[in-house]
Amino acid sequence: MGKSAGEAVAPVFSVRNLWKVFGPKADRVPASDELAALSPEELRERTGCTVAVRDVSFDVRPGECFVVMGLSGSGKSTLVRCLTRLIEPTAGTIAIDGEDVGGMDKGALRDLRRHRAAMVFQHFGLLPHRTVLDNVAYGLEIQGMGKAERRAKAAEMVTKVGLAGMEGRRPGQLSGGQQQRVGLARALAADPEVLLFDEPFSALDPLIRRDMQEEVVRLNRDEGRTMVFITHDLSEALRVGDRIALMRGGRVVQCGTPEEIVGSPADDYVRDFVRDVPREQVLTVRRAMRPAHDAGEAATGPALSPATTVADAIEAVARTGHSARVVDAGRCLGVVDSTSLLGVVAGLDKAKDVGKDVGKDMGKAKNEQGFHTGGFEEKTAA
Template sequence: MSGSMTPPTARLAPDGRAGDLEAPDDEGLLRVRDLWKVFGKRAAEIQGSQDLRALSRRELIDQTGCTAAVRDVSFDVAVGEVFVIMGLSGSGKSTLVRCLTRLIEPTGGSIEFDQSDLLQVDHKQLREVRRRQVSMVFQQFGLLPHRSVVSNVAYGLEIRGAGKAERVARAHEMIELVGLSGYENSFPHQLSGGMQQRVGLARALAVDPKMMLFDEPFSALDPLIRRDMQAEVIRLHHEMGKTMVFVTHDLSEALKLGDRILIMRDGEAIQLGTGDELVGAPADDYVRDFVRDVPRQDVLTLRWLAQPAKPGEDLGGLALSQHTLVRDAIRPVLESSSRVRVMDKDRLVGLVGREEILAILTSDQK
């Protein structure tokens, strides 16, 4: 099944194009606008030239020798949201996330974090942001091999000048939080990959940041450990409610963790939306290809299936919220004698019957 589904109400159908989308509410913590990162000697002139900006990545390399790793990307992240940036390798996602705290200096655009433009602040202020507001977890962990676990976790506090007693106490707290109690005095090389990444996680949490960045943190881990760590991140998010920007190339990880997902290709934002929006209404063939193998019953909600009532149809049957996953609606719908009502609170969105449910199940079989 390749055609995109159309949700019945226009209000629910943002086309998903990046740049048009606002955060779900106005309390955006991070506002990224028109962000560019161009690598190469002539990077600066590309920013100023409409003609050069219009070129494709390939054409740009041929004409200027420069590579545009991030092209005109805009998005907002709300407080407490888990925002996932997803793409294949070379799509610019890791560059993008590094631009957010200027580990890689963006070529142009603006990054507004907590009401201040990070591209305008000086290095001292930027360091303060990195020390207190935004911390990061890396794919290769980036632990200090010559320091013990506790000293690694305390590193962020140490460099911002916290006293020894305070940072050791805080580090122990974090180590307990990520489930590494008993390994405080071990050294990184004595730990497994998953445990090392827990140290990385604790280190990022220790500074009590407003926002955490994750750059493919679990890609270097084997699948079982990866699942544990994903659960760990979900747990921590529930407990601490941190805003997170999470980079991954793994769609199932993105769907599992992300409130919203930004899909990138060749440095450009292709689509931004919730998991069910990407699966239900892929913006183009690239996204469609991406989501092809996702079990739709696990992602789509009833609002994507709801059909208008036929004249005179019985509207007295079972009522389900439009946010119910298809997976959870299979039994009630199949057992119901009439079509099930799909509700947006008190308003009727449409009806779902066996036919629609079976169509989804059949397409998942393929």
């Protein structure tokens, strides 16, 4: 499990002032204040260059699922490829566990991609003539691991992703969701520190996609796998992410927990993006809390954790007919009632600091409570 946001932990990935510019003399763009300030249209007209990633900075904490989301052309897929230099950044720094990725030679990069940060792509890339077991073991074979050891490791991963009994099948005998599970098992077999997902479930049917999202949540929760997850789908981002970096035009316009993104949008673009999100499914009772008026009120009613969603709190209040206590480590932080809870649903709550020290725990809690998004769709420009 990842540490809470308030704890000082060294990041797995640390990205600072990252640029990726395509075109002639691309390196001139971030080096020039004048060019860097131009709009995408002005920059293309003046230099012939296209900025895919523009001055992006963020950290990925151990054990968290960090989601980078945005519509088509926002720069998210370019960004994740820069992390392991599948695409060479134009400027800025990337470090993994404090080690400069930009300074790695070919051997170190190969080790990074094979052992430390494994990529799971939308297109599975399975070898059609190999069985499930041999596809999962393929990366270990390339690494030179002995046959018995790699097959045993592959069998363990096949079971972990829910494909036990299918080891002898070939990709053509599997559904799309099963093929994606094989791809995930192959990445897991290398036991990487970080899993990098580049829109891995975009081509899957909705129900299968939901199953795979739950698989990602389970791996993150049960094994503490650090993940960077790229998606254009807001519902997917809210479901799997501990924190979300929302991109537009190569920039990160807001980075925060799902609750921060939905409850306190940074600008009109983000506000419009999350407009149709059922707030009660994402926001927690911290936004609806008020002080207990007296000791009697603090002693009655159901007890809820601070990470309880407003939807679950409404159900508890309706069922008991009493205000609910928000309790953390045996201490009553405040109370919520039907009026304050419905105010959050209606968007009448004042923007509150939802607490940086509990941001990670809130992200986890929504997954552990069976979070769902009510079937809302992202606004796609693709």
